[in-house]
Amino acid sequence: MLTSLKNFLNRIWRDEAFRSAAFAFTLTRLIVLGALLLVTNAHREVKNIPALGGPVDEVDVSLREQGILQRAQQAVVAADAVWYLNIARDGYEKQEFNTDQQHNWAFFPLFPLIINAAARITGEFPLTASLLSNIFFFAALMFLHQTAILFGSDNAGAARAVFYLAAFPTSYFFSFPFTESLFLLLTVASFYCAQRQMWWRAGALGAFASATRLAGLFLIPALLILYWQRYRGRGLRPQLMSFGLMPLGLIAFMIYLRQTTGNALAFFDIQAAWGHAPNFFLRPLFNYLMNPLVLAERWDFRLLNFCAVVLALVCCGVLLWRRRWAPAVYGLISLIVPLSATLSLQSMARYVMVIFPVFFALASAGRLHCWDQIIRVLFVSLLTVMTVLFALHVALALA
Secondary structure, eight states, X not given: OHHHHHHHHHXXXXXXHHHHHHHHHHXXXXXXXXXXXXXXXXXXXXEEXXXXXXXXXXXXXXXXXXXXXXXXXXXXXXXXXXXXXXXXXXXXXXXXXXXXXXXXXXXXXXXXXXXXXXXXXXXXXXHHHHHHHHHHHHHHHHHXXXXXXXXXXXXXXXXXXXXXXXXXXXXXXXXXXXSHHHHHHHHHHHHHHHHTTOHHHHHHHHHHHHTTOGGGGXXXXXXXXXXXXXXXXXXXXXXXXXXXXXTHHHHHHHHHHHHHHSOTTHHHHGGGGGTOXXXXXXXXXXXXXXXXXXXXXXXXXXXXXXXXXXXXXXXXXXXXXXXXXHHHHHHHHHHHHHHTTOSSOTTHHHHHXXXXXXXXXXXXXXTSHHHHHHHHHHHHHHHHHHHHHHHTTOHHHHO
């Protein structure tokens, strides 16, 4: 039995996808965990020392004290995580639809359902949800490597794509109670299955994706392109029916909302309570360029979000130039829709980091050693800073 286990572990370790994911995951999650622990266990005291010019901050950091887990729980429960955890505990609000205030109908149900099921075992919600997010993220990184190979990358390029995504400046969201990890896993795995002609699995994963975020529907046009490239000129085939599975997650949520709020589109209409309204998708970029010296504003880290959008647009353009139609279409739709829903760039870096085809194109740029080192140093440095700001609950790092 020990020999069989040893052989199994050896096979896993020889797998390039596993090794790339393990390296990127371990390094970046240690950065995230280290920053979180240091910040949440720092005790600050301001003392007036005239010899040093006035007030001085004295900071003690100790991991020996009790309550580390409690402080970690408090740190990760912020922004949208509060909504997801409350839904997992208490369910959705059951009342007539209104936009007088923000309601939890805006948040899709699959992630809270999974948290609820796991919490029945652990008896705890925030850290359970964070553990789930990390598990989903590691699995997503493995699928990302394999999918990059299927779309023409070599092992080195796939490994770069994995690392760049894991080290992206806002990738700390992958480790906390947010939907990013689950959604990334479902969308990458759906692409992987479609590229390997496992259409029914791709459709089922798409259904789960549309129960996680509205953006799960963006898989449909992208995977239809893959289907057309595979079967064009061969007439209708049974596999085409697999695309009918993809909207089922959203449809089930809409039926539930109709029964509980009277409005099947409550998830969409409630966005007005957050100040979202349709506009031309380039307008948020123009708004930033009109006043580029305002680098951050309340919840909007404008400079980072602007750079993330521009990077994504360039990468999608590269994919189009290389005729990678399906990943390019998925990336462009995933950019244009959120940009069309608000006048600001708030949260756009979070949206970009789950648009995995962006990192296929970015990995191509990393073939030049100098670019690879620049991207790695820049991403890791920003990830460290942004994680510290998140742990401090600074608003621009929470969005």
